[in-house]
Amino acid sequence: MKKHYIRIAVVIEALLLVVFLLGSGFFVYVFAGNEMRNHMEQAKILASVHTPKVTEDVGKEDFIKNAFTSYFEEYQYYRQRETGFYGKLILSDGAELDTANDYAYVYLTDDSFIENSEKRIIALEEGFADTYDLPSLYSPVFDGECDDVFIHGGNMTTSGKTYQIGDFSYETGERVPVSDWQGESGLYGKVVRFAENEHEQKLNEEAKSIYNDFYERMKSGVISGLTEENILTSYYIHYTGTQQGKFCTVQVFHPLQIALRGHIGALIGIFLVFLFVEFIVAFVISRLYKNRMEYEKKSKRLTRGIAHELKTPLAVTKAYVENWDCIDEEDREEYAEKINREVEDMSNMINVLLEMEKIDDGSIKINPEEVELSSLIKSVYNRIRPLAKERGLEVTLPEEGEYLIQADLKFFKIALGNYLTNMVKYADKTASVIIEESGKKYRVYFKNDSTNAGRSKTDKLNSNGMGVEINENIMNLHGFKNGADYRRTETVFWFEAEKT
Secondary structure, three states: OHHHHHHHHHHHHHHHHHHHHHHHHHHHHHHHHHHHHHHHHHHHHHHHHHOOOOOOOOOHHHHHHHHHHHHHHHHHHHOOOOEEEEEEEEEOOOOEEEOOOOEEEEEEEEOOEEEEEEEEEEEEOOOHHHHOOOOEEEOOEEOOEEOOOEEEOOEEEEOOEEEEEOOOOOOOOOOEEHHHHHOOOEEEEEEEOOOOOHHHHHHHHHHHHHHHHHHHHHHOOOOOOOEEOOOOOEEEEEEEEOOOEEEEEEEEEOHHHHHHHHOHHHHHHHHHHHHHHHHHHHHHHHHHHHHHHHHHHHHHHHHHHHHHHHHHHHHHHHHHHHOHHHOOHHHHHHHHHHHHHHHHHHHHHHHHHHHHHHHHOOOOOOOOEEEEHHHHHHHHHHHHHHHHHHHOOEEEOOOOOOOEEEEOHHHHHHHHHHHHHHHHHOOOOEEEEEEEEEOOEEEEEEEEOOOOOOOOHHHHHHHOOOHHHHHHHHHHHHOOEEEEEEOOOOEEEEEEEEOO
């Protein structure tokens, strides 16, 4: 039985897991697809709008400046989260410039006017971004040299601090002191960063690897595979070829990772709901199993109780029948009455069992009516009086009164009969029924002087046969509190009912 319920639980939990995985997978797939389309659209827009425009009258120096600044200035403001970037400039003279390292550029300024053509590119030393956290350079001062495009070496002082700057290996004209190029004009600059954390740095390295693969194909004259759309890894390559040189940028991103990072809260919420549902299912199946086991135990106890209780009347009836011929003619009427009484008792027990089955499966409904306790107890006791007389017991019943309650008379008589039978059957010398008033309730006690020393409550319940089990069900059906107390020299059963 237990294995059967375990199999059911495993199957249901497995189905829930499959539903959860499929649902979560679909959820993530949809959002990953949206991220892929949005990032790809933005990558194409960024590349097409801000790639430097080149005409026949644009010289090499302006082409280099535009390649460094016109794209990346906008990239700094419109960059997409979790997107790797790499850029490469290949000049017509064969020089190759990596345009995707952190750098800065400065303009000549004259009051509110900035001369865009008069700009110089600065190579930032490693670690500059760790110490400088502003995107702009205000009135920087340089002690190095510059050519027509780059500032080479020396130091830069800005915002009260001095930084060492790098040196480009490529030169675009005669070097002069930066102060000669600047003249009387002021300087204003911006810092361009391509990675602000380790994750972005790894994405940039991935973009560079994609570019290297593309460059190998390009050298052999094959320009293909510019776009890859996949929820795992997507990228967009923008390639521009002019008489001044070739310019290529790569943007790479992972839609699935972006979707997971962006919706981690929702996924955790779904997972918690899944765990809660799994717990509820496991709890319900566990309760079903326990209820089934309790039902089976209760049925077994009732069956054992019936068998135990029927053994005596069956044995007595059998003895009467077997010895019928030996009984005197004048005593046969008395023995016939005894046999009828024993048969009637067995019939009543069987009817009780059938009624109890109805109570257990919840198919029975009670029909309460007004009942007076003291008179009903005396009426039921009259059937048990011969047993008490035969055992020589001293039995005390409650005095007559108006103890009115609401109860189903048929079932309530069964319960009272069991209480009184157990009280008389297991008493040593005395037994009593007491009714006490407690506010709006009556509490009825069934006491006897049975000895309980050395016996557990379970032993006592078992010895009382099926009566205790039946009474507990009947009282619960009525909503009456009930219980038992087992003392050293006294046993008490009780129930509590609302006054009418």
